[in-house]
Amino acid sequence: MVTISDIAAALGVTPSTVSRALSGSPRVKEETRLAVEKMAAEMGYERNIVASNLRKGRSDIVGIIVPRIHRNFFSNVIGGAESILEAAGYCVLICQTHERFEAEVKALRTLKNNQVAGVLMSHAIGSDNGDHILEVLGDRIPLVQFDRVFSDLPGAKVVSNNFEGAYAATKHLVEQGYRRIGTLAGYMNSEAYAARLEGYRQALRDSGLPVDESLVHYDTIVRETGLEAGLKAIDAGCDALYSAGDFSALGAIEAARERGLRIPEDFGIVGTANEAFTALMTPSMSSLALNPFEMGRQAAQAFLAGEEGTVVVPMELKVRESSCRNKLQNLSI
Amino acid sequence: MVTISDIAAALGVTPSTVSRALSGSPRVKEETRLAVEKMAAEMGYERNIVASNLRKGRSDIVGIIVPRIHRNFFSNVIGGAESILEAAGYCVLICQTHERFEAEVKALRTLKNNQVAGVLMSHAIGSDNGDHILEVLGDRIPLVQFDRVFSDLPGAKVVSNNFEGAYAATKHLVEQGYRRIGTLAGYMNSEAYAARLEGYRQALRDSGLPVDESLVHYDTIVRETGLEAGLKAIDAGCDALYSAGDFSALGAIEAARERGLRIPEDFGIVGTANEAFTALMTPSMSSLALNPFEMGRQAAQAFLAGEEGTVVVPMELKVRESSCRNKLQNLSI
DNA sequence: AAAGTTTGTACAAACGTTTGTATTATTCTG
DNA sequence: CAGAATAATACAAACGTTTGTACAAACTTT
Numbered sequence: 001m002v003t004i005s006d007i008a009a010a011l012g013v014t015p016s017t018v019s020r021a022l023s024g025s026p027r028v029k030e031e032t033r034l035a036v037e038k039m040a041a042e043m044g045y046e047r048n049i050v051a052s053n054l055r056k057g058r059s060d061i062v063g064i065i066v067p068r069i070h071r072n073f074f075s076n077v078i079g080g081a082e083s084i085l086e087a088a089g090y091c092v093l094i095c096q097t098h099e100r101f102e103a104e105v106k107a108l109r110t111l112k113n114n115q116v117a118g119v120l121m122s123h124a125i126g127s128d129n130g131d132h133i134l135e136v137l138g139d140r141i142p143l144v145q146f147d148r149v150f151s152d153l154p155g156a157k158v159v160s161n162n163f164e165g166a167y168a169a170t171k172h173l174v175e176q177g178y179r180r181i182g183t184l185a186g187y188m189n190s191e192a193y194a195a196r197l198e199g200y201r202q203a204l205r206d207s208g209l210p211v212d213e214s215l216v217h218y219d220t221i222v223r224e225t226g227l228e229a230g231l232k233a234i235d236a237g238c239d240a241l242y243s244a245g246d247f248s249a250l251g252a253i254e255a256a257r258e259r260g261l262r263i264p265e266d267f268g269i270v271g272t273a274n275e276a277f278t279a280l281m282t283p284s285m286s287s288l289a290l291n292p293f294e295m296g297r298q299a300a301q302a303f304l305a306g307e308e309g310t311v312v313v314p315m316e317l318k319v320r321e322s323s324c325r326n327k328l329q330n331l332s333i
Numbered sequence: 334m335v336t337i338s339d340i341a342a343a344l345g346v347t348p349s350t351v352s353r354a355l356s357g358s359p360r361v362k363e364e365t366r367l368a369v370e371k372m373a374a375e376m377g378y379e380r381n382i383v384a385s386n387l388r389k390g391r392s393d394i395v396g397i398i399v400p401r402i403h404r405n406f407f408s409n410v411i412g413g414a415e416s417i418l419e420a421a422g423y424c425v426l427i428c429q430t431h432e433r434f435e436a437e438v439k440a441l442r443t444l445k446n447n448q449v450a451g452v453l454m455s456h457a458i459g460s461d462n463g464d465h466i467l468e469v470l471g472d473r474i475p476l477v478q479f480d481r482v483f484s485d486l487p488g489a490k491v492v493s494n495n496f497e498g499a500y501a502a503t504k505h506l507v508e509q510g511y512r513r514i515g516t517l518a519g520y521m522n523s524e525a526y527a528a529r530l531e532g533y534r535q536a537l538r539d540s541g542l543p544v545d546e547s548l549v550h551y552d553t554i555v556r557e558t559g560l561e562a563g564l565k566a567i568d569a570g571c572d573a574l575y576s577a578g579d580f581s582a583l584g585a586i587e588a589a590r591e592r593g594l595r596i597p598e599d600f601g602i603v604g605t606a607n608e609a610f611t612a613l614m615t616p617s618m619s620s621l622a623l624n625p626f627e628m629g630r631q632a633a634q635a636f637l638a639g640e641e642g643t644v645v646v647p648m649e650l651k652v653r654e655s656s657c658r659n660k661l662q663n664l665s666i
Numbered sequence: 667a668a669a670g671t672t673t674g675t676a677c678a679a680a681c682g683t684t685t686g687t688a689t690t691a692t693t694c695t696g
Numbered sequence: 697c698a699g700a701a702t703a704a705t706a707c708a709a710a711c712g713t714t715t716g717t718a719c720a721a722a723c724t725t726t
Contacts, residue, residue, distance in 0.1 A: 003682055014706050019684060029704060049446045050392065051682035054383045054711050061426070061447075070412045075403040082402070082429060091443050093394070094427050096415060110424050113382045114394075250613070276608075280583070282615030336712055347676050352714060362674060384712035387681050 002043045010039055022047070053115060062303065063093045063111035065104065065121035072275055073292045074122065077146060080296025081120055088304055090117065101126035108136040118142040118303045120296075123150065128189050142306065146299045147290075148190050156302035157310040158295050162192050165315035166199030169270045169288045170242050172317060174207045176325045178240035178268045182215035182233040184226055184252065186244040196244045196272065220244075226251025227258075234259050240268035240323070246275040246287055253285070253322070268323045283321035290315055335376045343372055355380070386448060395636065396426045396444035398437065398454035405608055406625045407455065410479060413629025414453055421637055423450065434459035441469040451475040451636045453629075456483065461522050475639065479632045480623075481523050489635035490643040491628050495525050498648035499532030502603045502621045503575050505650060507540045509658045511573035511601045515548030515566040517559055517585065519577040529577045529605065553577075559584025560591075567592050573601035573656070579608040579620055586618070586655070601656045607649075616654035623648055 004018040011018075013032070021028045021036035028036075039045075053059040062085050066074040082092050093116060095107035104124045111119055119141060123130065130150035137143055143155035151157065173181050183200045186193030197216065204211050215238060217229035226248030233241055234255055243249035249271030253263060261267040263283055271278060274289035291313050298311045337351040344351075346365070354361045354369035361369075372378075386392040395418050399407040415425050426449060428440035437457045444452055452474060456463065463483035470476055476488035484490065506514050516533045519526030530549065537544050548571060550562035559581030566574055567588055576582035582604030586596060594600040596616055604611060607622035624646050631644045 001682095005682080015683080016685075016707080017705060019682095020705090023684085027704070032704080046442070046446055048387075048448075048682050050383060050387045050448050051711090052684075054381075054387050054713090055682080055684045057711070059383065068412070069402075069415070070405065070408040072403065072405075075408045078427075079401070079403045079429070082427075091447070092427055094411075094415075094425060096412070109379070113379055114424070115381075115383050277610040277613040280610045280614050334712095338712080348713080349677080349715075350675055352712095353675090356714085360674065365674080381712050384681090385714075387683090388712080388714045390681070 001048075002045045003048070004045070007036060007039050007043060007045060010043065011035060057115065058117050059115050060090050061093050061114060061116045062090045062300075063095065063107075063114070063116040063119045063121075065095045065097060065107045065111070065119065065123075067097050067099045067122065067124050069094060069096050073147075073273055073290060076292035077122070077296035077299070080293035080298075081300040082296070084297050084300035084304070088300075097124040097126075099124045099126050101132075105132050105136065108133060112136055112138075112141060116141065118144065120144045120146060120299045120303060122146050122148045125187050125190065142303060144299045144303045146295050148192055151191060151310075154308065156299070156307055158299045158302060159192065159310065159312055160290050160295070160315050161312050162195035162315070163199040163202070165272075165288045165317070166196035166242060166244070167203045168199075168315075168317050169272070169286075170200045170203035171207065172286075172319065173240045173242060173268055173270060173323060174203065174209065176240075176264070176268055176323055178325070179209065180212075180215070180238050181209070181240045181242065182212075182217065182236070182238040184220040184229050184233075184241060184243040184245065184248045185216050185218050186221055187219055193244050200242050220248045220251075223247045223251040223254075227254050230255025231258065234261065234267070239266070241270075243269065243271045246271035246273045246278055246285070249285060249287070250277075263322050264325045268325060270317075270323050274318055278318070279320065286320045286323040287318050288315050289318050334381075335378045336381070337378070340369060340372050340376060340378060343376065344368060390448065391450050392448050393423050394426050394447060394449045395423045395633075396428065396440075396447070396449040396452045396454075398428045398430060398440045398444070398452065398456075400430050400432045400455065400457050402427060402429050406480075406606055406623060409625035410455070410629035410632070413626035413631075414633040415629070417630050417633035417637070421633075430457040430459075432457045432459050434465075438465050438469065441466060445469055445471075445474060449474065451477065453477045453479060453632045453636060455479050455481045458520050458523065475636060477632045477636045479628050481525055484524060484643075487641065489632070489640055491631045491635060492525065492643065492645055493623050493628070493648045494645050495528035495648070496532040496535070498605075498621045498650070499529035499575060499577070500536045501532075501648075501650050502605070502619075503533045503536035504540065505619075505652065506573045506575060506601055506603060506656060507536065507542065509573075509597070509601055509656055511658070512542065513545075513548070513571050514542070514573045514575060515545075515550065515569070515571040517553040517562055517566075517574060517576035517578065517581045518549050518551050519554055520552055526577050533575050553581045553584075556580045556584040556587075560587050563588025564591065567594065567600070572599070574603075576602065576604045579604035579606045579611055579618070582618060582620070583610075596655050597658045601658060603650075603656050607651055611651070612653065619653045619656040620651050621648050622651050 004015045008015045008018045018036050021033040097104040130153040146158040149157045185197045188194050201211050220226050220229045230252030241252050249269050256267040271285055271287040274287040278285040278287045295313045337348045341348045341351045351369050354366040430437040463486040479491040482490045482492055518530045521527050534544050553559050553562045563585030574585050582602050589600040604618055604620040607620040611618040611620045628646045
């Protein structure tokens with residue numbers, strides 16, 4: 001393993017000069033730099049990043065913490081972030097929390113001990129607030145939150161326009177002639193889900209429809225709970241649902257089938273997240289698309305820029321068969 | 334930031350004793366260890382992993398290189414590997430190659446410079462052989478390959494029983510009464526795809542059917558190429574396809590629709606990978622399931638054990654509507 | 667009780683880089 | 697051309713840990 005000292009010895013200079021030459025310091029003569037670079041290449045030198053990190057007190061690693069890596073949304077965020085960070089010379093360390101608070105704390109600690117240059121994260125459902133994040137990271141390690149965000153924490157945030165998105169989805173259902181529209185609402189300790197619920201409510205109000213709180217089904221995220229809540233909603237007379245997730249919407253579709261309702265004629269549904277399967281189902285499912293790749297890019301850029309603000313990445317309503325009672329024109333894939 | 338020297342000073346011992354105490358060396362008295370541990374906890378000490386890594390010459394990071402993180406298969410492999418590695422005290426550094434040779438070399442170099450404890454990888458389609466892997470990693474960094482494997486490289490390998498799986502899938506099509514069965518065959522520089530093609534051929538031979546090489550469509554992996562090849566296959570008189578991928582199978586289904594063929598009555602299809610959408614489509618798509626999570630677990634375990642052998646993770650044929658011409662009994666989800 | 671063995675600590679040198687300060691060589695100014 | 701200013705390099709001390717060797721103390725054993 002060849003070190004800067006080897007190069008220095010070979011050229012008759014000191015390691016410090018070699019170090020400065022290789023990192024492009026203006027304190028070294030152009031001529032010397034070229035000689036160093038040539039010799040480094042010749043000897044097959046590669047900088048020992050670990051030593052460098054120790055000395056500098058930080059690394060070129062950016063930590064990303066997500067609930068579950070194999071969820072489409074998160075793996076796309078990671079992909080987006082990685083595309084930016086990799087170009088900027090960073091590499092990405094990934095941790096999963098499996099939605100558990102303890103795992104989140106452990107992940108934060110791991111990243112801190114590895115002296116990461118920054119942390120991009122979306123907190124676990126099991127975390128009710130961000131105190132632990134602040135406590136572990138301190139004020140030395142920059143934090144960027146995305147999607148699931150504690151807005152009282154410092155640092156940049158990247159979110160979707162959940163309110164406007166849910167508003168548009170609900171309005172769309174109203175326009176399609178549905179009149180008793182319920183919602184599958186997710187977890188209220190997540191501001192994203194809370195905003196979607198508010199958008200849903202506001203759309204109903206603006207449409208002159210009553211907001212019936214008995215049609216709001218909380219904590220429904222997966223297929224099973226979606227099926228359960230879907231049955232309840234249908235039995236309560238719902239003719240449509242805006243679901244804050246795609247998997248719960250899938251459950252609701254099963255519920256409609258179970259009750260013998262036709263989609264979209266008797267029952268309309270719009271999901272959220274635009275999972276790959278929504279476009280491939282029959283009937284295809286309308287869904288409020290997030291833009292995870294772009295969110296990842298924005299999060300990475302916020303980290304690089306060191307800015308504190310909140311970036312809003314717009315959602316896009318993908319109108320498909322499951323919510324088109326009137327006309328099937330204007331469908332997007 | 335509190336260091337072992339701080340603890341040593343507080344207790345009147347030397348840093349070396351503290352280090353040994355904290356790492357559980359038998360050379361330190363039980364009593365001393367307890368005192369050190371107590372003081373460490375009191376002072377809020379956390380080991381500086383970077384310094385530790387520098388001194389030890391290796392880190393507790395395991396690198397994972399995959400073509401694309403947001404592919405279901407790979408994100409599940411990562412999930413499986415992470416579940417084992419995390420429990421063993423490692424964390425994972427993830428790199429994507431986007432199927433490009435240059436990106437793969439860069440990723441390997443990054444991991445090497447970070448002195449990772451090991452590398453788990455599935456090579457890019459753009460890599461024709463494993464010379465660069467060996468060259469960058471040397472013989473100091475253990476390598477575990479999964480799914481896409483260069484069998485001439487040293488180190489452990491985790492693969493699916495691609496031959497047997499494709500054999501079973503093709504046999505199944507024969508049993509359903511299809512007689513002119515083609516295949517969408519993927520890239521032949523990948524041993525996995527090559528084995529699937531061989532399994533397909535052998536199944537035809539064992540069934541007394543001719544192996545018609547004009548029904549083998551190479552390099553078809555994505556939807557677009559699947560559609561294209563599907564049209565060709567249908568026009569050449571195929572009544573079924575075994576596809577080495579699910580997305581290309583999806584394209585083939587579109588091709589069948591385009592030609593006005595009913596599925597499965599006129600045209601049968603079995604994909605590979607058991608992507609989430611296959612079970613949710615109408616008609617649902619039969620698929621040869623890989624077991625990515627288990628493959629990730631096995632790869633991680635092979636790394637931890639330091640063994641050299643090849644682990645075979647069995648595939649499972651998920652029989653669904655798209656290939657069941659005879660009877661729709663016995664369907665699995 | 668002396669010699670030998672074990673046990674527990676201390677000492678000090680790494681690991682390879684970065685960076686503040688000191689020193690020497692060079693150029694500029696009057 | 698002397699002196700000042702600048703440029704380029706050398707020196708040396710970190711960063712926090714690990715680990716081989718040396719040493720001292722506490723036990724055995726004869």
